[in-house]
Amino acid sequence: MKILAITNQKGGVGKTTxxxxxxxxxxxxxxxxxxxxxxxxxxxxxGSGIDKAQMKHTIYHVLIGDKTIAEVTQKTDKGNFDVLPAxxxxxxxxxxxxxxxxxxxxLKIALADIKGQxxxxxxxxxxxxxxxxxxxxxxxxxxxxxxxxxxxxxxxxSDLVNTIKKVRTHLNPTLEIEGxxxxxxxxxxxxxxxxxxxxxxxxxxxxxxxxxxxxxxxAEAPSYGMPALIYDRASKxxxxxxxxxxxxxxxxxxxx
Ligand code: ATP
Ligand code: MG
Numbered sequence: 001m002k003i004l005a006i007t008n009q010k011g012g013v014g015k016t017t018x019x020x021x022x023x024x025x026x027x028x029x030x031x032x033x034x035x036x037x038x039x040x041x042x043x044x045x046x047g048s049g050i051d052k053a054q055m056k057h058t059i060y061h062v063l064i065g066d067k068t069i070a071e072v073t074q075k076t077d078k079g080n081f082d083v084l085p086a087x088x089x090x091x092x093x094x095x096x097x098x099x100x101x102x103x104x105x106x107l108k109i110a111l112a113d114i115k116g117q118x119x120x121x122x123x124x125x126x127x128x129x130x131x132x133x134x135x136x137x138x139x140x141x142x143x144x145x146x147x148x149x150x151x152x153x154x155x156x157x158s159d160l161v162n163t164i165k166k167v168r169t170h171l172n173p174t175l176e177i178e179g180x181x182x183x184x185x186x187x188x189x190x191x192x193x194x195x196x197x198x199x200x201x202x203x204x205x206x207x208x209x210x211x212x213x214x215x216x217x218x219a220e221a222p223s224y225g226m227p228a229l230i231y232d233r234a235s236k237x238x239x240x241x242x243x244x245x246x247x248x249x250x251x252x253x254x255x256x
Contacts, residue, residue, distance in 0.1 A: 005140035011127035014183030024079035024227035025245035037086035049225035108139035142178035149195035
């Protein structure tokens with residue numbers, strides 16, 4: 001079981017789009033996948049076709065210790081993976097956990113219950129380096145960083161890399177950066193090409209070969225509550241996430 005935190009404190013870089021579409025793509029290759037929504041916005045929940053307003057129990061109840069993961073997990077009928085949903089309740093966890101002993105390890109401990117039941121657990125982080133994100137980084141084996149190739153992207157990356165280093169020192173010594181994913185990529189844009197080249201020179205083969213292009217189908221699919229793979233399999237967006245899933249599966253074979 002590989003636990004991947006999909007994180008970037010910058011908002012709107014494609015974390016949730018990556019989680020939902022990667023979950024569906026990995027599942028289409030036969031992997032057992034759990035998508036954990038760790039954002040009170042609940043976008044990964046809705047994007048997987050689950051009505052977050054109807055949820056009595058969510059990841060919030062898991063983090064505060066009221067429910068187990070198995071009790072809260074839902075099956076999507078849109079892509080053959082499981083979802084641990086979130087809604088606005090999760091915003092309260094930040095405050096409620098702050099004085100608790102072991103507040104950073106709540107998710108890690110909860111995930112120990114489902115050990116071996118999935119091949120991949122994808123953690124969709126909120127756009128913040130908050131306690132929930134620290135829980136994700138503490139529980140994860142590695143981190144995937146989706147980013148847009150813009151000028152400020154590299155600046156934000158150094159804050160994230162510093163947080164990862166701190167988590168490694170204090171909470172999770174084996175945490176690795178799995179890879180950097182270029183999202184909403186536009187090859188005709190000179191700046192995007194330059195930033196992309198800088199990324200590769202700095203991070204080498206940590207940068208996934210797969211680039212996710214800007215593709216309207218990826219933006220439309222969530223409003224139908226489905227991954228792009230189901231909404232429009234032939235679209236460039238859906239195809240790029242299938243490619244990414246293959247790259248991840250191949251990489252894992254090499255390291256095993
Ligand atoms: P947040 O930080 O708010 O959680 P996020 O990092 O999860 O945001 P997304 O919600 O995945 O980012 O994407 C932001 C917006 O960009 C959404 O409207 C999404 O549909 C759109 N989007 C994401 N990836 C692509 C893409 N490759 N092509 C076109 N639109 C995209
Ligand atoms: Mg998101």
